Amino acid sequence: MAIRKKILCIGAGYVGGPSMAMIAHKCPDYRVTVVDINPERIDAWNSEQLPVFEPGLDTIVKKTRGKNLFFRKDIENQIRDNDIIFVSVNTPTKSYGAGAHMAADLQYVEKTARQILKNAQSSKIVIEKSTLPVKTALAMEKILSSRKGKIRFDVLSNPEFMAEGTAVKDLENPDRVLIGSRETPGGLKARDHLIKIYTRWVPLNRIITSSIWSSELSKLVANAFLAQRVSSINSISALCEKTDADIDEVARAVGMDKRIGDRFLKAGIGFGGSCFKKDILNLVYLCNHYGLRDVAAYWENVLRINEYQRERFVNHILHSMFGTLSEKKICILGFAFKADTGDTRESPAFYITQKLVAEQADVVISDPRALKNAAADLSGIKGNVKFVDDPYRAAADCHAVLILTDWDLYRRLDYRKIYRSMIKPAFLFDGRNILDHQQCFSIGFNVYPIGKRALTHF
Ligand code: NAD
Ligand code: UGA
Numbered sequence: 380m381a382i383r384k385k386i387l388c389i390g391a392g393y394v395g396g397p398s399m400a401m402i403a404h405k406c407p408d409y410r411v412t413v414v415d416i417n418p419e420r421i422d423a424w425n426s427e428q429l430p431v432f433e434p435g436l437d438t439i440v441k442k443t444r445g446k447n448l449f450f451r452k453d454i455e456n457q458i459r460d461n462d463i464i465f466v467s468v469n470t471p472t473k474s475y476g477a478g479a480h481m482a483a484d485l486q487y488v489e490k491t492a493r494q495i496l497k498n499a500q501s502s503k504i505v506i507e508k509s510t511l512p513v514k515t516a517l518a519m520e521k522i523l524s525s526r527k528g529k530i531r532f533d534v535l536s537n538p539e540f541m542a543e544g545t546a547v548k549d550l551e552n553p554d555r556v557l558i559g560s561r562e563t564p565g566g567l568k569a570r571d572h573l574i575k576i577y578t579r580w581v582p583l584n585r586i587i588t589s590s591i592w593s594s595e596l597s598k599l600v601a602n603a604f605l606a607q608r609v610s611s612i613n614s615i616s617a618l619c620e621k622t623d624a625d626i627d628e629v630a631r632a633v634g635m636d637k638r639i640g641d642r643f644l645k646a647g648i649g650f651g652g653s654c655f656k657k658d659i660l661n662l663v664y665l666c667n668h669y670g671l672r673d674v675a676a677y678w679e680n681v682l683r684i685n686e687y688q689r690e691r692f693v694n695h696i697l698h699s700m701f702g703t704l705s706e707k708k709i710c711i712l713g714f715a716f717k718a719d720t721g722d723t724r725e726s727p728a729f730y731i732t733q734k735l736v737a738e739q740a741d742v743v744i745s746d747p748r749a750l751k752n753a754a755a756d757l758s759g760i761k762g763n764v765k766f767v768d769d770p771y772r773a774a775a776d777c778h779a780v781l782i783l784t785d786w787d788l789y790r791r792l793d794y795r796k797i798y799r800s801m802i803k804p805a806f807l808f809d810g811r812n813i814l815d816h817q818q819c820f821s822i823g824f825n826v827y828p829i830g831k832r833a834l835t836h837f
Contacts, residue, residue, distance in 0.1 A: 382447075384409045384576070387461035389491050391415035391424055391450060393431050393546070393653075393722065394508060394539050395467035396440075401550040403448035404439045405580040410447050412461060414454045424450035432721040432748050435547035458498040463572065465537075466491050467508040472657045481664040483512050483657065492522040495532070502531045504569040508539055510654065512661055513596040516559075533569035535560050536591045538598030543652065544719030556586045559594020599662045603678055606655040608643040610684040616646040616830025617691060626830025627812060646830045648731065648783060648810040649688040651716030653724035656682060689727045692829070693734040696808055699827055699835075700779060704740035708802070710777040712770055713784025713811075714746040714753040721748035723756055727810075728783040736762030745773035747788055771796060779806035785813050798822045804836065 384406075388399045391413045403411040415421050423430035429440060440448070451457055458464065468487040473479055488509060495505060505523065507516060516534045523532035536559035541549035556577045560570035570588060577586050589597070616626040626646045634641030650656075659678055666675035697704060716726035723729065728744075735742050741763040744753055750766045757764055767773040770789070774780050774797045782789055790813050798805055798819075807824040809816065816826045820834035827833045 380408050380447075382408060382410045384463060385461045386411045386463045386465070386576075387457050388413045388465040388467050388508070389415075389454065389458075389494075390465075390467035390469070390487075390509070391417075391420050391430075392467065392469060393543060394541070395465070396424055396429070396431055396450075397433055397436055397541065397546040398467070398508065398539055398550055399465070400436065400439050400443060400448060401547070402576060403443040403446075406576060407443075407447055409576070410449070411443075412449045412451055412457050414451050414457050416454070418452050421450045421452050432719075433544070433546045434719055439547065454494065455498045458495055458503075459500050461503075462501070463504045463506065463576075464495060465506045465508045467539075470509045470511060470657070471653075472660050478664055481660045481667075483510075483661045483664075485511070485515065485518070488515065489518070489522065492519050496523055496526060499530055499532070502529075503533075504572055505532050505534050506573065507534065507536045507595070510538060510598050510602070510658055510661075511536075511595055512665055513592050513599070515595060516591045531565060533561070533565050534591070535566075535569055535573055536594035537573060538594060540598070540601060543722055544717055551580070553581060553585065556581050557589065557594050557597060558586065559589050559591040561591060599658050599665075602655055602658040603662050603681065605643055606650055606659055606685070607678075607681045609645075609647075609650045609655075610681045610688075612644045612646045613649060613688040613829075614684050616688075619830040620832075623832055625832075629830075645785075646812060647688075647785070648692050648727040648829070649685040651724070651726040651728075652722070656685070656725055689730050690734075692727075692808070692810055693731055693738075695827060696735075696779065696781070696806075697738060699808075699825070699833070700806060704735060704738040706739060706741060707778040708741045708743065708776060709735055710770075710774040710780045711742060711744045712746075712773070712780060712782050712789050713749075713786055714744050715749035715784045715786075718785045718787065719748075721752055723749050723752040726756075726783075728753070729756055731781070731783060731810075732757060732764065733760065736760055736764065741765075743767055743773045743777065745770045746784065747786060749784075771800065775800040776802060778802050779808060781808045781810055782813060783810050785811040789813060794819050794824070795822050798824055 388395045399411045399413045420430050470483045473482045473484040519534045558573050560566040619626045630644040634644045663675045663679050714728040743765045745767050754766050805824050808827045812828050816828050820826045825835040
């Protein structure tokens with residue numbers, strides 16, 4: 380098949396890999412290449428064991444890899460050779476200097492822009508796919524236009540809204556695709572090129588356009604709103620525990636109001652993942668930068684409640700288990716920050732494990748996909764932490780089981796068998812409210828859900 384467009388993506392991570400695999404899958408006449416500075420990541424994308432676990436991803440990568448999807452290490456050649464360049468590098472929270480622990484660290488994005496400038500021998504469309512502070516495109520444009528000559532660069536913003544664990548579904552059937560551009564003839568032409576790619580599979584009415592600044596800001600705001608809902612319901616879960624109300628019943632009643640909607644109202648141990656916290660911090664930093672202190676404080680509280688929720692969870696464990704966890708064996712079921720991913724970045728399970736170890740508990744961690752990442756995250760921790768694949772073996776001889784990730788697998792375990800293998804009295808803390816609490820109580824567990832009355836035999 381004749382190749383009609385040549386697309387490059389710089390950054391082969393959780394976003395770059397799956398989103399480019401989807402373009403290659405939907406556009407067999409486009410050649411899509413993904414590059415990364417990390418050679419092991421590229422090797423993994425070219426292997427049988429992809430570096431990212433996402434339901435359905437294996438299938439589309441296998442269908443396209445080597446045909447019109449390529450994972451390569453020769454970044455400079457690829458910049459020369461492609462016309463449309465997505466930038467999907469990481470934008471973590473800055474850990475040093477001005478804005479440390481708040482602002483986004485833009486060094487990777489800037490290095491990418493400079494590398495594009497250095498190696499490009501023809502005009503390019505450069506697309507921000509990474510999540511960036513509003514006005515980053517201006518810096519990109521300034522760098523890319525710093526060399527005088529005939530080559531032109533048009534910068535677009537096309538933030539990614541996929542969630543991990545459902546990336547393939549989200550990419551295949553997005554609620555919307557957002558494209559921000561300059562209102563110049565060059566900007567509008569570049570925008571049309573990108574629209575043409577997405578219309579291969581996304582209905583036109585779901586492809587929305589805006590100014591670059593609105594597009595950059597919308598991405599931060601979308602994540603802030605989602606996180607805010609989780610913090611809102613989690614804050615109310617604390618009140619439920621004091622008043623005998625049931626958080627799932629409250630969420631159902633509230634969510635049935637069409638103006639509110641029923642999604643993102645599941646109380647738990649707080650949100651994790653690589654983006655909610657960093658994007659809210661970024662938003663808070665921006666508001667402070669523009670002197671909007673009250674607005675900054677409003678969003679900062681979304682993060683505060685998130686920390687409060689996981690602290691509350693550990694305190695609840697400590698007090699329910701008679702005030703001491705020293706040398707008690709605690710089994711953690713689930714270390715990923717959510718189900719259907721092996722990603723553990725900012726997972727509440729990490730913070731909870733740290734706190735349990737600080738209380739001198741012996742911790743056994745099980746997870747169907749995230750044990751390798753869990754072991755890496757906890758490699759520096761001083762304390763007794765073990766990693767066990769089989770959830771039944773992990774729970775055996777434990778004083779308590781904690782459900783920290785909403786894996787479907789944990790709904791279907793034989794809790795009678797688990798109960799029999801545990802030290803009594805056996806404690807069950809359901810940090811995701813996914814179990815049948817009454818049934819677990821009947822088996823013999825002392826059951827502690829989130830935002831509902833505990834069921835205890837004492
Ligand atoms: P990631 O860390 O998984 O991947 C980023 C990749 O970029 C890494 O492999 C890194 O080696 C590579 N990289 C960094 N600098 C480079 C350079 N100069 N040249 C080539 N490669 C370079 O990150 P991610 O989770 O894919 O996130 C990427 C961006 O997308 C972030 O801005 C994030 O906020 C945003 N985002 C993430 C998600 C998600 O679900 N993870 C969803 C939407 C948006
Ligand atoms: C989130 C957004 O949902 C995506 O739209 C966005 O593209 C992405 O961030 C990003 O920019 O990285 P993700 O973090 O992958 O996606 O996963 P979510 O499904 O949003 O879950 C985030 C966290 O909130 C998880 O820890 C999850 O367990 C928790 N959560 C979510 C709840 O505790 N309750 C809920 O009702 C929903």
